[in-house]
Amino acid sequence: MLVDSLNLGPVSPFDAASIILAIGMAIIISSWFENYGDPSDNKDLLTQFRGAAVAIASDEKIALLGAIQSLFEGSMYTFVFLWTPALSPNDEEIHHGFIFAIFMLASMLGSSIAARLLAHNTVKVESYMQIVFVVSSATLLLPILTNFLITPSKAKGGGITFAGCLQVLGFCVFEACVGIFWPSIMKMRSRYIPEEARSTIMNFFRIPLNIFVCVVLYNVNAFPISVMFGMCSIFLFVASILQRRLSTIGCIKSVLSITPQFKCRRQETLTL
16 A cells, blocks of 8 residues: 555555554553563673583584574575565566565464474474475575576566466475474474573574674675575585484484483382
C-alpha cells in the first residue's frame, strides 16, 4: 500500500517500521524492568572472555559447536545479500516481497520439521544435522550449476528465467534448512555448553563471524557471485564434517559414561 497506492517509494515500509519500533521501545522503557540477577555473580568483561576461552580450549565439543554455528550463520547472512542478484542477473523484474514470503514460509516449515524430530528420542540431533548441512551446501551450489548447465540469457529486463525458478526452489530448501538449524543448534548448545557461561562463549564465536560478514559485504562487488556462493557452500560442507566429528565424540562420551555403570551392576549381580 505504501509503495503502490501512496507512491512513497520502495523504502517507505522500512520507514513505517521504524515508527512502530519507536513506539515499542517507548512502551518497553516505561513498563519493563531490568533483571540484573545476583550482583555477587557479576564479573568484568575480561574475566568473562577469559573463562570462555578456557572453556573452548579445554572442551573440543564446545569448540566444534561454536565453529559449526559460525560457519552456518556466516553463510546464511551472506546468502541474504546474494539471492536478489542471483535471481536477477540481467535486471529481471522479480517479486521480491513474494519470494521473501516464500522463504519465510519454508523456514517456518523447517522449524516444524525440527520440532517433530526433536520430539522423538530415537532421532539424534547430531545425526540429522549432518544431513541438513550437506543439503544446505548442495542448495547453494545450485546457482553455479545453473550457470554451467543452462545458457544464461543476455537480454535485459523481462521476467524471472527458468534458471531463476530453479534457484528459487533451491533457496526454499536452504531456508527450510535454516528453520531446522535454529531449534537444533539451541538443543545442542544446552547439551554441551554450561549455562553459566553459554552467552559469553557464543558471543566469543560471534566476533570472527561479524568480522567475516563485514569483510564479505565490503568486497561483495569484488568477486563474482558464483565465487561467493561457492565459498558459502564450502563453509556448509565443512560444518557437516565438524558435525560428524561432534557426533562421534558425543557417542564416545556416552559409551564411556554408561560402561562404569554397567560394570557396577554386573559386580552387584555376581556378588548376589
